[in-house]
């Protein structure tokens with residue numbers, strides 16, 4: 001099978017990930033819940049995982065790294081810590097439902113959307129500049145669109161937020177592991193990410209990087225300050241109630257080490273190379289509409305959307321699946337992105353790559369799409 005759905009979750013993981021998970025299942029207990037060896041091993045693994053994340057994302061203090069179930073959980077924690085009733089929040093026109101549904105569910109919060117056309121970073125930054133008025137309390141912005149692979153001008157947006165003293169939450173779901181992510185350089189209050197996509201950890205893992213005071217969503221045991229009826233006020237304990245997903249954290253640690261070893265830049269340029277080739281090949285097929293940046297523009301990651309004339313995208317997905325190729329079809333939980341790009345009615349077929357895909361697989365994929373038109 002040719003797996004081109006890594007924007008949902010990476011399927012091919014480094015072998016070290018499953019080995020670490022199996023070893024954790026067999027040898028580790030719950031960190032902070034006992035002084036015995038299995039508990040100590042678990043605590044060391046959790047600590048090493050926070051340290052590895054710190055190193056990869058340019059942070060000094062590993063206690064600011066919080067484990068979550070996924071990126072959605074991390075975004076909920078960040079948004080609910082910063083946004084209060086009566087606030088106005090500015091978001092990009094490419095947000096995932098993990099951001100928009102969370103904001104729209106909050107009482108008395110006004111959401112302004114900086115819609116801008118696809119692959120136009122200057123226009124996107126301009127829209128933020130225009131809409132970032134005094135009443136905006138918080139900006140939430142995705143680094144990369146999960147539908148189109150559009151890399152938003154996050155450096156410019158972060159600079160605007162710093163200049164105007166507005167708190168910034170970055171959704172790094174599609175960039176962590178393949179593009180530089182630096183909370184400190186951006187001056188972000190929070191950066192949220194999954195562990196199971198470009199960091200090659202298992203499903204059920206995510207990270208929230210915190211530079212701001214946080215409010216817990218869940219209360220419970222932390223193994224610390226146990227006499228108190230309130231959650232501890234220090235990180236990471238304040239946000240980590242209950243037993244940790246230690247096999248998941250062990251797998252995520254192995255994934256982070258893989259990314260560190262191969263290098264974010266190398267993974268990113270491999271993925272861009274594959275997507276550029278994909279765009280070039282698909283554009284040659286009559287009746288296929290490809291959403292790709294101008295060659296060399298530097299604003300597209302390893303995700304590409306396309307539509308086939310006269311064919312529903314679900315049908316394209318099914319036929320490709322029959323040919324042994326896994327893609328994703330529809331709105332990809334990001335209706336705002338489709339509104340920005342004008343594809344809300346039809347959706348798109350999305351092909352997304354990882355460090356494990358090859359040029360040969362991309363050629364086979366292009367041939368399979370061409371065969372649909374015959």
Ligand code: PLP
Nearest residue numbers: 070071072096098146171173194
């Ligand atoms: N944000 C973006 C941009 C995403 O692409 C995704 C998942 O596809 C999410 C948030 C939610 O991630 P998770 O499924 O880990 O909660």
